[in-house]
Amino acid sequence: MLWRVSSFFLFQATAAALGWYLASHGNEVLDALALAVLGGYVWLSLDALRGMRLLRWLRLGETGSVAVGSGLWGEVSDRVRRLIRARDRLAIDSEGRLQDFLAALQASPNGVVLLDAEGRIEWLNQTAAGHFGFDARRDVLQHFGNLVRDPGFAAYYGARDFRRDVIMPGRESTSSKPVKLSVHLHPYGEGRSLLLSHDITAVEQADAMRRDFVANVSHEIRTPLTVLAGFVETMQSLPLPDQERQRYLGLMSHQAQRMQTLVNDLLMLSRLEGSPLPPTQEWISVSALMTQCEQDAHDLSSVVFARVKDVSFEVEGVCELAGSSSELHSAMFNLIGNAIRYTPGDRAIHVSWRLLPHGAAVFAVKDAGPGIAPEHIARLTERFYRVDRSRSRDTGGTGLGLAIVKHVAQRHGAELGIESVPGKGSTFSITFPAQRVRPAILKQAVLA
Ligand code: ADP
Secondary structure, three states, X not given: OHHHHHHHHHHXXXXXXXXXXXXXXXXXXXXXXXXXXXXXXXXXXXXXXXHHHHHHHHHHOOOOOOOOOOHHHHHHHHHHHHHHHHHHHHHHHHHHHHHHHHHHHHHOOOEEEEEOOOOEEEEEOHHHHHHHXXXXXXXXXXXXXXXXXXXXXXHHHHHOOOOOOXXXXXXXXXXXXXXXXXXXXXXXXXXXXEEEXXXXXXXXXXXXXXXXXXXXXXXXXXXXHHHHHHHHHXXXXXXXXXXXXXXXXXXXXXXXXXXXXXXXXXXXXXXXXHOOOOOOOOEEEHHHHHHHHHHHHHHHHHHHOOOOOOEEEEEOOOEEEEOOHXXXXXXXXHHHHHHHHHOOOOOOEEEEXXXXXXXXXXXXXXXXXXOOOHHHHOOOOOOOOOOOHHHHHHOOOOOOHHHHHHHHHHHOOOEEEEEEEOOOEEEEEEEEOHHHEEEOOOHHHHHO
C-alpha cells in the first residue's frame, strides 16, 4: 500500500516538477497543473493495466505466474496463487480420499448402490452390478426402479417403508440354480438412499436343508414309533396266545433296532461334522480292518438273508492307513453292507484293497446287484436319499450310509467313487492319497 501511495505521489511530483520547470522557462502555471493531472492519469492507466492483466489471468485460470510487478497487484497475485495452490492440494486430497472410499465400497462383499433423491443410480459397485445385471458405467443416472422389475421389490420400493429388507431373485437366477438376494434400502441425506444387496442363496439353501433334515428325521422315527405304539396297545388290550405274543415282541424289537440304527447313524454324522480331523500320525493295519469287515459281513448276511453270502476279500500288499480306525471301519463296512443288502440271491460280492502307482491305494466293493441309474448317482450321498426306498427299509437301511462314507472319505483326504450299470452291478470305491498309505512296519523289523 505504501508503495502504491508513494508511487502515485512520485508520478504527481515528477509531473509537477516538470510543469514547474516548464513554467520557469516561460510557460503558463496552468500547464504545470495540467501536466500534474496528466501524470496522475498515466499512473492510473498503468495501474488499471496491471489490474486487468491479473483479472485476465484469473479468468483464464492459467497455472503459471502473471507479470504484474510488485506492490498491491503483485501481492494480490501472490496471495491468489497461494490460495489456488492450497485449494488444488485440498482437491487432490479430497479426490484421493473419495477414491479410497469408493475402492473400499468396491471391495465390499455386498452390493452397494447410491441413489439420488429421484431414485437415479449415482454410483454402484461391481457386486451390485453382478447381482442386478447392471453395467456400472452405462446404467449410471438410470432410475433404479425402472431397471429392477421384480414385483416384490417394486412393492417394497413403492411402499417406501425401508425398516426391513426384501428378498428377490438375482439376475442370474434360474429354476435349476436359484439365486436369492436380500435387498435393503437405507435413506440418508436429503432424499438420497443407500441400497445394499446381499447374496443369501447359501444361507437359504442351508436353511432349507436343515428344515428337510428335521422333517426327514421326524418321519424316519415316527414310522417305527407308530408301529411300536400299535403293538404295545394291542398287547395291553388283548389276551394273546404265547406264540402270537412272541411274534409281536420280535416285531417290536425289530422296530426298536431300526430306531437305534438311525440314532447311531445320526450321532455318527454329527460326530463327523463336529470333531477335529482324523490324525495323520495314527497308523492302522489295513489287514486288521479287512478282517474285521469280513467278520461283520458274515454276521450281517446271516442276519439279513439268514445265510452267509459269497463275499470275497483280496488285499494287495501289507499296508497301513493313517486316520481314525472307527471312522474307516464304518465307511468300509457301510459299502460292504450296502452290497450285501442290495445284491440279491447268490450273486458274488468282491472286496479289494489295491495299491496304485505313486503310493495311493484304493478300497473297492464290487457287486453284481441291481445297479443304479445314472440320474441317481450324484444324489446318493445326500442324507436320506434312496433309490429303492422299500428295499432300503426292509434291509435295515437308514438312508445315511453313503453320507457317512462321503464324510469319512473327505476327512481322510480320500475320494468316494461310484460306478454303476443298471441291471449289471455297482462298484463303490474310496481312493486314499499317498500321504495316508504306507507299507506296514513288520514287528520283527522293529525288534531287530
Ligand atoms: P441306505 O441305508 O438306504 O442303504 P445309503 O446312503 O447307504 O442308504 O444308500 C443310499 C441309496 O443308494 C440306497 O437307498 C440304495 O437305493 C442305493 N444303493 C447304495 N448302495 C447300493 C448298491 N450296492 N447297489 C444298489 N443300490 C445301492
